[in-house]
Amino acid sequence: MLLGPALGLSAILFTIGVAGVLLRRNAIVLFMCVELMLNAVNLAFVALAQVYGVGAYLIAFFVMTVAAAEAAVGLAIILAVFRHNQSIDLQNINLLHG
Amino acid sequence: MTLPLLAVQVVDEARAAGPGPAVRLAWLAIALPLLGFIVNGWLAMVRPRARVLVSLIGPGVLLAAFVVAVAIFLELRASPPEAPFIVSLWPWIHVGELRIDLALQIDQLAAVMLLVVTGVGSLIHLYSVGYMGEDPGYARYFAYLNLFIVFMLVLVLGSSFPVLFIGWEGVGLCSYLLIGFWFNDKANADAGKKAFLANRVGDFGFLIAMFLLWQTVGSLDFVTVFSRAPGALTTGAATWITLFLLLGCTGKSAQIPLYVWLPDAMAGPTPVSALIHAATMVTAGVYLVARTSLLFAMAPLSGEVTAGIGALTALFAATIGLRQYDIKRVLAYSTISQLGYMFLGVGVGAYSAGLFHLVTHAFFKALLFLGSGSVIQAMHHAYHATHSQEDAQDMRNMGGLKRWLPVTCGLMWIATLAIAGVPPFAGFFSKDEILAAAFARGAEQPVYYLFYGLGLVAAFVTAVYMGRLMAMTFHGESRVGEAERPHLRDAPAIMTGPLLVLGLLTIVGGAINLPEFAGGHEALEHWLEPVTRAATSLHPIVRLAGTTEKGLIGAAVAIGVLGLWVGFRAALGRPILPAREAPPDTGLARLVYRKYYVDEIYGALIVRPLVWLSEKVLWRAVDQALVDGVLVNGGVVGSRWLGRLGSRLQSGQLGLYVLLFLVGAIWVLHTILR
Numbered sequence A: 001m002l003l004g005p006a007l008g009l010s011a012i013l014f015t016i017g018v019a020g021v022l023l024r025r026n027a028i029v030l031f032m033c034v035e036l037m038l039n040a041v042n043l044a045f046v047a048l049a050q051v052y053g054v055g056a057y058l059i060a061f062f063v064m065t066v067a068a069a070e071a072a073v074g075l076a077i078i079l080a081v082f083r084h085n086q087s088i089d090l091q092n093i094n095l096l097h098g
Numbered sequence B: 001m002t003l004p005l006l007a008v009q010v011v012d013e014a015r016a017a018g019p020g021p022a023v024r025l026a027w028l029a030i031a032l033p034l035l036g037f038i039v040n041g042w043l044a045m046v047r048p049r050a051r052v053l054v055s056l057i058g059p060g061v062l063l064a065a066f067v068v069a070v071a072i073f074l075e076l077r078a079s080p081p082e083a084p085f086i087v088s089l090w091p092w093i094h095v096g097e098l099r100i101d102l103a104l105q106i107d108q109l110a111a112v113m114l115l116v117v118t119g120v121g122s123l124i125h126l127y128s129v130g131y132m133g134e135d136p137g138y139a140r141y142f143a144y145l146n147l148f149i150v151f152m153l154v155l156v157l158g159s160s161f162p163v164l165f166i167g168w169e170g171v172g173l174c175s176y177l178l179i180g181f182w183f184n185d186k187a188n189a190d191a192g193k194k195a196f197l198a199n200r201v202g203d204f205g206f207l208i209a210m211f212l213l214w215q216t217v218g219s220l221d222f223v224t225v226f227s228r229a230p231g232a233l234t235t236g237a238a239t240w241i242t243l244f245l246l247l248g249c250t251g252k253s254a255q256i257p258l259y260v261w262l263p264d265a266m267a268g269p270t271p272v273s274a275l276i277h278a279a280t281m282v283t284a285g286v287y288l289v290a291r292t293s294l295l296f297a298m299a300p301l302s303g304e305v306t307a308g309i310g311a312l313t314a315l316f317a318a319t320i321g322l323r324q325y326d327i328k329r330v331l332a333y334s335t336i337s338q339l340g341y342m343f344l345g346v347g348v349g350a351y352s353a354g355l356f357h358l359v360t361h362a363f364f365k366a367l368l369f370l371g372s373g374s375v376i377q378a379m380h381h382a383y384h385a386t387h388s389q390e391d392a393q394d395m396r397n398m399g400g401l402k403r404w405l406p407v408t409c410g411l412m413w414i415a416t417l418a419i420a421g422v423p424p425f426a427g428f429f430s431k432d433e434i435l436a437a438a439f440a441r442g443a444e445q446p447v448y449y450l451f452y453g454l455g456l457v458a459a460f461v462t463a464v465y466m467g468r469l470m471a472m473t474f475h476g477e478s479r480v481g482e483a484e485r486p487h488l489r490d491a492p493a494i495m496t497g498p499l500l501v502l503g504l505l506t507i508v509g510g511a512i513n514l515p516e517f518a519g520g521h522e523a524l525e526h527w528l529e530p531v532t533r534a535a536t537s538l539h540p541i542v543r544l545a546g547t548t549e550k551g552l553i554g555a556a557v558a559i560g561v562l563g564l565w566v567g568f569r570a571a572l573g574r575p576i577l578p579a580r581e582a583p584p585d586t587g588l589a590r591l592v593y594r595k596y597y598v599d600e601i602y603g604a605l606i607v608r609p610l611v612w613l614s615e616k617v618l619w620r621a622v623d624q625a626l627v628d629g630v631l632v633n634g635g636v637v638g639s640r641w642l643g644r645l646g647s648r649l650q651s652g653q654l655g656l657y658v659l660l661f662l663v664g665a666i667w668v669l670h671t672i673l674r
Helices: A003-023 A027-052 A055-085 B003-016 B027-046 B051-078 B108-131 B138-157 B161-179 B186-216 B222-232 B235-252 B261-267 B270-279 B281-291 B293-298 B300-321 B327-348 B351-385 B406-419 B426-441 B447-474 B493-513 B523-538 B546-573 B587-593 B595-649 B654-673
Strands: B085-095 B098-106
Touching (some): A003 B654, A027 A055, B051 B138, B098 B138, B108 B493, B138 B270, B161 B186, B161 B261, B161 B270, B186 B235, B186 B261, B222 B293, B235 B293, B281 B327, B281 B351, B281 B523, B293 B300, B293 B327, B293 B523, B300 B447, B327 B351, B327 B447, B351 B493, B406 B447, B426 B493, B447 B546, B493 B523, B587 B595
Antiparallel strands (some): B085 B098
């Protein structure tokens, strides 16, 4: 039931997320794009639960937990970067270049 | 059972029970000088000024070793063993079938060498106390000298080729250390290096001979090798083995073609020249030939080559001695020449005659060297007192020294008569026996008549240069400056004491192998018979008829006396100018003075091509261009380029990393899901 359209939406959202990560320079936006990718994957898991059973729901919960933890750590890093650089433009944060 | 039978049985049991206490304690003879080396070496590092202690320990351990040697000799004489005693100390190399123990072999030959090394060694150690007394390296000197004795005893007592080789290499090391003892002067260090390198060439021969022996006979123990050799070795194999052994001997014993290092070795202190480069180490080659006499007897060609090299060296070196001015250099060439005689002796197959000359030569040549040491020291002190820079070893600066050094002069005359072959001194008997043996063998192979002739001419030349040496040094007008004369004085008692003992031995030393015509019974030859029997049964020593022998002796004595007279008269016949004023030699004299330019020829043929090869090919091309340039620096440049490439990727831009990660992830997924 609606498996094909759900997976299609998931793929579209994931691709938007990837494009955002690759193209945007604002750390917050980039961070939101990562969340978008995670949620796209979650959508795929939930849709596929119809085929593979409740195990897929379980993984979706795991992903949410990890995403929450990641959000906490990621926002803390962005705050620290902002305090240090007075900017969250990723183009300016390249201290580790070769 | 009757009593006499019982007594016989007891004696038999005593023999069957094996070696007596002295033989079983033979290791002490090596351990004592080793202890001396350790203590003196330690003192040299922490207390270089501890002269009294060093003077006690250095000669003390040697005298103790001499006591052990005498005890062993007496024990062997009481019951002469037919087979050598083996005193095994510990297992050394056990690999597969190869079993080499660190073991000592005590037999009649080893006992003779043991007595000579420790006996003459003790005297020279005592002499050194006086000669080296003012040297800042006194403790170091005695440490080296003790270490030399250790290795020399390992050499003569070792029961197998590898153990002998330890000693063989060790004495070479000590020789190197002592030649370069005053290493602040580059010439001395170079002389040490030359000796070491010339000996390496010989060692190569020794090693090859050992490999061949292992391959053909399957053992390296003397006893096993000699018992298996007659069955296991063909004449060809025995010839190759002995020729390679002979190459080793020519290096160690300074024979043609490897003799060039010995004259330069006179850079060391004079007692070292006496002990190492005249009396003991350089005779190691003769000892080795005598030890492996069976192998040499199985290879007639090697015997001829040995005798030929010996006879040629005897004459060649003697002629160079005719035109040298440095008193020690004359004696150095004389040593080479006398070693040639020993090689002639053992090459002919008269092993006991060769060893007889080895022993008597150790006496009279040590006496000559130590006497020259006393002369040099007297001259050196005189020049030192007047702050003169003249050469204390140049005979042109001496002359008339018998007025100031009567004891030394008298003792050196004894040694001179001995080396010239004047009866009844020791050298007469031994040299005569060698020449007689060569002459006798001439009846079988005429080439030995040639060797005899060379030896006889060499005897004449020997007498001439010795007469010249004595005349230039002790007789005639004194060329010592007026200012120096009051400072000349004879050596102190600690130096003349050993000289007197050596002088006595030089006079009576011939008694150890007195031939029958002189009322003796060839004691040394009978003593060595168990060792040389295997060889002499293959090649019996030819006996000369009594009248022929007397004729030969008469000729040899006449030649010796005539030579001395000729040399003496020729040296005093015209005025000699001091070294400072003397014009350089010309013509033939110059050719001989420059030693026939052999060093220069070796330099052009061997040293310079080798240096060229090392510098241009090995250093510049292989090392600098290939190893340094291509391999090392090439690796550096390559990794630097790789590094630059890698660091371009580390742009610090997060977007790029994500892109690469994405590409990578897609590629991985693609590979897995395909």
